[in-house]
Each structure stands twice: as structure tokens, then as C-alpha cells.
Amino acid sequence: MKNKFSLFVVVIFLSFCFVIFYKGLNTSNNYIPKVNEKKNIPTFKAKDFDSDNYINSDKIFEENIFYIVNIWASWCVPCRTEHPLLMQLSKNESIKLIGLNYRDNFNNAKNFIDDFGNPYSRILIDKDGTLGVEFGAYGVPETFLIDKNKDIIKKFVGPINQEIVNEIRLIIK
């Protein structure tokens, strides 16, 4: 009796696995994430790069201007190519850049900023990458444009280029 019951359970479980694998074969395995546009910025608490204190997100985005959140890391090669463009953007008065230092070594990140310049008005430390996930990021670098209503209105995956910079300029005008 006991044996029959366990046989039954095993058979049910196996059929379930079979169906799942069978369906899994036919679904595409390319990862196409949904683009999270028009989404409120998450509320979070993060460590500040310079002061080592924790800051609340509403404190970070308190001014009534546009913000850019840029996810970067010193180990990320494409981040280096987009860096001059971020420097260029940072000269714009009507926008502030927030850097999200993603899964990085503090010293390496510091050297990176010292070597290439600091476009960010504030850098937050995302040691374990959870903050990036909150924002809906799926890689480094990634750039989010946040409007005055504190909505994420644009998301750029990968390094930004001149076209994107122009687009951002147009939006924040």
C-alpha cells in the first residue's frame, strides 16, 4: 500500500517535470527584460560614497530638477567609454547625476573617479547589487532619466552615446 502510494507520487511528480521541460524547450531562452519606463523611483536607503553615512532616497532626489541615475563600476570597460559623456552632461545646470557604484571595490572605484573625473553630484555604494535590482537594472552600465515628478521616464541599457546625450538634453530643456 505504502509502496503504491509512493509510486503514485513519483509518477505524478515526474509527469509534471516532463511537461515543464517539454514546454521549456519551446520557449525562447533569450532574456528580454521589460523596459521599466514611467515608473516611480524606488525608495531605499544607501551608503554614501564620500561620507560613509546612509542616506534616504527622498533626501537624494529632493530638488525640483531632473536627475540621472547612472550605474557604473570601475571594472566595467564600457563605463570608461561613456564617462566623458557623463562629464559633459554634468556641466548642465538643470540636471544632477547620481552615480550608483555597482558591486565594486571601494579603492578601485576611487581610483577610477580620480583618474577620469567625477561627473556625479553624489555617489551611492551598491556593494551587493541589490540597489541596481530595485531600479530594474540588468547590467552595467545603465542610465536612468528621472523627471521632476520623480518618475523614471527613460532607461538606457549599455553605455550612452552622443545621440542619447542629445536626447536627454532635449527632454530636460
Place this chain on the structure above:
Amino acid sequence: MLANQIGYYSLILGLLLSVLLCGVSIKDFKNTHKQINQNVLSLSFLQLVFVIVSFLSLIISFINSDFSNETVFNNSHTTKPLFYKISGTWGNHEGSLLLWLLVLTLFIFLFLIKSREQPKKYRILTLLFQQIIIIGFFLFVLITSNPFNYLFPIPNEGLGLNPILQDPALAIHPPILYLGYVGTSIIFSSSLAAVTQNYVSKQWGQHIKKWVLVSWIFLTIGIMLGSIWAYYELGWGGFWFWDPVENVSLMPWLTLTALLHCIVVLETRAALTSWVVILSITTFTLSMCGTFLVRSGILNSVHTFANDPARGIFILIFLFALIVLSLGIFFIFHKENNKSSNNFFWLSKETSILINNWFMMYFLSVVLIGTVYPIFLDVISSEKISVGPPFYQKLIVPFLIPFLLFMSLGPRLKWIKSKIENKNSIIITFIISVMLTFFIIKNLTTELLFYTVLISAAFFLFFTTLKELFIKRFNNISQTVSHFGFSLLILSILFNNILSSEIITNIKIGERYDYNKGEIFFKKIEERKESNFNSIIASFEIKDKNGKTIELKPEIRIYNQPVIITSEADIRTTLLEDKFLVMNLVKGNEYFNIRYQIKPFMVWIWISVLLLSFGGLMSLFKKKYEK
């Protein structure tokens, strides 16, 4: 051309022989003779020969760059060095399946030769079950992945082999791994045969243990070779990424290790019969499941050679047919032996081995869930998640602490009923381990408590086994060597993790970069042309804090067929640490991005895995010098 034909027809002949073998052996099964009919043995040998011929002809097609063969066309190129032309044979889906077949037929033939003193019916049934697997793979190869597909018109040039697969470690990784991976099939077949014949006994345990050991040794070394390859070729300086592909090789390893331990209980105490059979079935099922996962394209990886759903469906159906068959046999034929023999005294070798098995099953379920759950979730809710190293580390690493402690104490226990001897020496060893650990790592890490406990546990095992090696000499030396190797492995991995440091920077030729412990000087670059790639070889001088200078030459290779840029790390290995330098191009820039890593005790990771498998090897040849 000719080789192509020969290869194809020997495959078909091999399949026909399978059917013939089944017929002859069923007839022989009813026969009352004591020994197996000699014809069965000859047929099995003939089948092996046909598969070898087929495999050799594929190799010849590769050597001759015969592009009328589709497999060769897809995976080779005339400018490739001979060595990689040959290794390209199994560096692709079709060829590697041929290797599967080769190992399957080789193992059943060896089994028939080596099992003469076993009961005849058991041997024949093993042969039959193995032939079912073999027929399945013959059909799979011939129907969905024929390595001898003909191309017309004949292309002038092939498409080339993925450059990251053009590597000596990777050339031998598949054959070695397969010997272990596919070798588990013989354990599967023979345990099913033993169940049907109600032969799961001490004698069977002693006999099958050798096969478990052989598979285990090859699987261990095969996994290590893959890991070494990932270490220097993928350019990240890691050696284990918890990639699904690595996981599917680790899962059978875990069950095989569990099996290796409880087969000892079977051969000495005739207990745990059901468990041994279940583990044997599970091990091979996991091997098949691994093949399904990486070959069907359900997971993406370097081992996914082609995305053809037909292949996936074939393996899937075959896999589940085998599972259903084995479970059916298990439920119908298996008779639990007298229950009392499975009741163990709490402090005994049997219990300690059971504890080992529980841990193995726990580790297995973590790896299994981490690998398969994303697929389930995707199908059920079309939500994509990716399970990374933190998941595995958080679930596995803390449990290593009790695991290591039990591993130190368990082997000291005796069968049936035991008591802990030499309590004082155990306590002293433990205190020494804790103190040693504390002094070594007190300034190294922030998670002091956790690491102290973890590393102490590893040191505890290290010292206990070391003591055993010196004092007790030949008392179960193979097991002690393996356990010693394991403690060394854990220690090397942990210290490697804690003490590794890296510097990443952009640098141009002639520039110096000062880091707090030394200096990196970018001397020059030179360009070189090889038959299958062009390379940029940089030369760096690295001075450490003691003023000692070493020169490292990382390389960037631009392969011509297919055009892929790879970074080759330059690694300076010493007994204490590896110095690892890899560089990348920065687009449109005179700067190169370099990553310099100092990785302590790297070489000890490989040495300890070798020790681990060496212990297995000693156990295989045990009887000759022990006791």
C-alpha cells in the same frame, strides 16, 4: 569522403549489432549453462570495434579537413593546427555524442570481461539494460545528430572552431569527463540487473564498488580540467562560476560520492540496499538530465552547440523512458532486506556515513534547485530569474562547518557500535585548529567569527587526517588521502577567497602605475601572426613591495575563423600564489584595460583535487598492499 561512408555505415552496423546482441543474450538467458555464451562477448567486442571505427573515421575527416562532412565544415578550418583539428572531433555536438557511444560500448565490454565470477543472469541483464541505453543513443545520433551528414557542393573552407575551445586543457577535458559521466551508465545498468535478480548484496557491493570508483575518479579529474580551463581561458580569474553547465557535472559527482560512501556500508554490512540502488539510478539520471539541459538549448552555455528542439525532445523522452523503466523495475522487483539491518546504533560508522549522505543530498538539492528552478519559473510564470553565486555560497558554505566536523570524526568510528576514543587528542587538535585559525585570519577579514569557525573546521579535518597518515600508516590510507585532499581543497579555496587582491586600471605603453604594494610598468607590445590567429603580446614588468620584478605577457588574440577576439591571461604560478594578468582593448583609445590579480594558493586547489582522486585510485588497487 571514404572515411565519411565508413563511419556512417559502421554506426548503422553498430546499431544492428545492438539488436542482435539483445536477441542472443535473451536466448542465452534461458540457457542453463553456467557461463555466458562466448558469442555474446564477441558481439559486444565487435560492436565496440564498429564504434571505434566510426569515431576514427570522424577524426580522419577532421584531420583531412574533409568539408564534404557537415560536422567538419561547421567546426573546423584548414589553418587550424593538427592538434585542434583532432580535438575538434569532440568539440561539437555530433562528435561528442559519438564519444558518448564509444564510452558506453567500451564500458559494457570491459564489464563483461571483468565480471566473469558474477552470476550469469545478472551479467546478461546488465548487458541488456546497457544495450537499451546504447540503442537509444545510436538512434539519437543517427536520427537527430548524424556526424556524417554529406554536403554538396563541397565548401572550400570550414567555419572554424570556437577559439575559446582551442585549448589543450579543453582538448582532454571532454574525454576524461565522459569516462566518468557516461561511466555511471554501467552502475545504472548493473544496479537494475541486481535488483531484478535480487542480488543487491555484499558480493555485488564489492564488485560494483570498482566501477563506482572508476567513474568517480574520472569525473573528479574531468571537472577539475574544466575548471582549470575556465580559470585561465575565460579571463576572470575565477575557477568556479556556478554556471548551469558546471552544476550539471557537479550533481552526478555529489550522488556518486554519496554512493561511494554507502556502498562501503553495503559491502561490509549488507545494509542500505534500497538507498544504494536509488543512488545508482539517480546518478545516471542526473548525467542524462545534464546532457539534456545543456544540449537541448534550454540553458545557454558554451556547451550548447546547436539549438535544435528535435534533439531536446528526443533526449527528454528517452530520459523519462529510462526513469520510468528504472523506477518500474525498482518498485516491482525490489525487496527490502530484513529491516533490522537498517537500524544503526547512533554512534557508529554506519551512522556517520548516513550523515555524509544527508549532507550530499542537501548539497545536491541546493545545486539542483539553483539550476532547474529558473526553468520551472520561466515556464510557469514567464518570469526570468538568474541564480548566481551568492545563492549557492549562502546555502552551501555554512553547512560545510558541520560537514567538515563530521568528516573528521566519522572515519574514526567503528562498525556496529563504537565509542569515541582518544577524546583528549581530539579536543587538543580542535583547540589547536581554532587558535591557529584565529591568529592567521584575525587581521584579514571582517567576518571574523564566521571564518574562524569555518576555517577551524577545515583545519581540524586537515590535522586529523594528517595525523592519521603519519601514525596509522596503512589503515585505510586511501580514504585518509582523499579526506586530506578535501580538507586541503576547502582550505585553499577559503584562503584564496580571503587573500585574493586585484588591481584594475587603464594603462598605455611606457606608462607606470603605482599601487600601494608595488608598481606595474607597461614595457611594450609586439604583434605576431599564427596560422589561425593574429596576436598582440604585451609585456609588463611588475614590481612587488620587496622590489622583486616579474615579467608577464598577456595576449590579445584575434582569431580569423570565426573572427573572435579573446584575451589570454598570463599567469605566473608559484607554490604560494598565482599572479594573473589579463588585458583588454579599450575601443578607440591608446589605453589598454588591465586586470592584475594576486591569487594565493591557486595551485593547491588543483593539487588537492588530484589528491582527492588519487585517494580513489589507491582504493581501486587497495587489496594488493593493504591488510
